[in-house]
Amino acid sequence: MRLDQFIATSSPLSRKEARRAIHAGKAEVNGDIWKDTGKHVPAGARVLLEGEALTPKGERYLMLNKPSGVVSATRDSEHPTALDLLPGELARDLHIAGRLDADTTGLLLLTTDGQWSHRVTSPKVNCPKTYRASLSSALSESAIEALRTGVTLRNDPVPTKPAQVNILKPDLIELTITEGRYHQVKRMLAAVGSHVETLHRHSIGDIILDPALEPGAYRELTKQEIASIG
Ligand code: URA
Numbered sequence: 001m002r003l004d005q006f007i008a009t010s011s012p013l014s015r016k017e018a019r020r021a022i023h024a025g026k027a028e029v030n031g032d033i034w035k036d037t038g039k040h041v042p043a044g045a046r047v048l049l050e051g052e053a054l055t056p057k058g059e060r061y062l063m064l065n066k067p068s069g070v071v072s073a074t075r076d077s078e079h080p081t082a083l084d085l086l087p088g089e090l091a092r093d094l095h096i097a098g099r100l101d102a103d104t105t106g107l108l109l110l111t112t113d114g115q116w117s118h119r120v121t122s123p124k125v126n127c128p129k130t131y132r133a134s135l136s137s138a139l140s141e142s143a144i145e146a147l148r149t150g151v152t153l154r155n156d157p158v159p160t161k162p163a164q165v166n167i168l169k170p171d172l173i174e175l176t177i178t179e180g181r182y183h184q185v186k187r188m189l190a191a192v193g194s195h196v197e198t199l200h201r202h203s204i205g206d207i208i209l210d211p212a213l214e215p216g217a218y219r220e221l222t223k224q225e226i227a228s229i230g
Pocket of ligand 1: 102104182183185186
């Protein structure tokens with residue numbers, strides 16, 4: 001789509017106002033100022049108008065409070081999936097931006113926007129994800145320090161990136177990581193001699209699970225929440 005059309009369909013500006021804004025250097029595409037009103041915006045590009053990210057029309061962005069026992073997949077022959085919790089029309093073409101294990105609860109993001117979900121999950125972007133983990137026993141000081149600096153996971157020679165650890169109770173911690181390796185939180189805790197009993201994702205970047213959402217409930221993301229990723 002042309003840049004002036006993109007801006008006119010995803011902001012309050014008319015096509016004429018969009019052209020004026022573009023000529024004035026107020027439009028940015030993937031980090032560069034574009035002054036050519038007719039230049040084509042590539043699919044999934046990040047477009048800013050006066051520094052504010054624009055959401056391409058027609059894309060959908062949702063948060064879901066995932067209950068335990070639901071799998072983070074679009075289809076599964078044996079178990080209920082996250083998409084089964086949504087009405088059919090809303091679920092169409094959605095994919096999950098950052099999966100959770102079946103027994104993990106909490107914040108799951110779903111979208112039709114592949115570029116946006118890439119920014120959520122790409123290890124290059126370092127989008128922080130915060131989990132609450134209840135543990136079989138309290139962590140030692142040395143275990144906490146190891147999680148903060150990076151630990152070596154079983155069957156993975158590359159140490160984890162530094163994580164933030166917040167002790168809420170002796171056996172309840174908040175762990176913030178910027179990667180998304182397979183079973184990462186459980187494996188990090190196992191690497192320091194502990195065991196995760198329950199795991200709940202509280203936030204992804206600045207998007208915090210809405211406390212009004214009961215397990216299984218969902219809502220659309222706000223414009224600010226969508227723009228906060230990236
Ligand atoms: N880390 C895990 O071990 N499990 C999850 O579901 C998410 C992160």
